[in-house]
Amino acid sequence: MFDEIAPTYDKLNHAFTLNLDKVWRKKIVQEILKRKYEKNRILDLATGTGDLALELVNLYPEVLVAADFSKEMLDYQRRKKSNPLIELVEADASNLPFNDVYFDIVTIGFGVRNFFDLKKCLKEISRVIKPGGRLIVLEIFKSNGVINKIFNFYFGKVVPAFGNRVSGSSHAYSYLFNSVENFHTLDEFGGICKEFSFEQEFKENNFLGIVNTIYFCKKSELKNNLAFS
């Protein structure tokens, strides 16, 4: 499905968020600088057409890997606006081709919601991040109440009507709505991440409590703190 929407993804993303998605990605870079996070090796996972990876270039890391399992998305990123600092890797988040404890930061923009096996992916992400490293997740979360009603109308009716037509896909933007409906609330997601040693440091409410950026710190495994096993 992502292969199918690659050529129109950026345009529709910016249109549906009224360009706010650009602000949310830039904010991640500002927070990393403000909080003085280690940032030598960064992985932008589920990178898609690379808008977040292109922002992360501004941090001048030694290593910046942009990984995705969609070849079309990566090809589009390559053609769009390549930057020599970005190394593109075709990889599935549930089986990453990287060494243990390698990255200082892993970012995921609008990706976790699409992971087929979220826990398997979080286990892999936890494996490749250094203890004390950061996982930064920008995502649309399921919400309740009035906000949910507004969301249902916008993402359930308006976005599919335009998105499917412009992208030429019969279902991609209807999937977007279903993927949020079937995903977790912010609190549920935080709880799942905790199972994989990710402690929430803080979160940024980007839009009505629906679009959030969560900053997690990878804790040391308990077994590493024991003198004897």
Ligand SMILES: C[S@@+](CC[C@H](N)C(=O)[O-])C[C@H]1O[C@@H](n2cnc3c(N)ncnc32)[C@H](O)[C@@H]1O
């Ligand atoms: C909505 S796009 C997000 C693209 C970009 N990160 C952004 O900020 O706009 C979701 C991306 O997640 C990728 N994706 C979904 N599941 C994946 C997985 N298991 N492993 C790697 N990439 C995955 C898709 O191919 C797609 O490019």
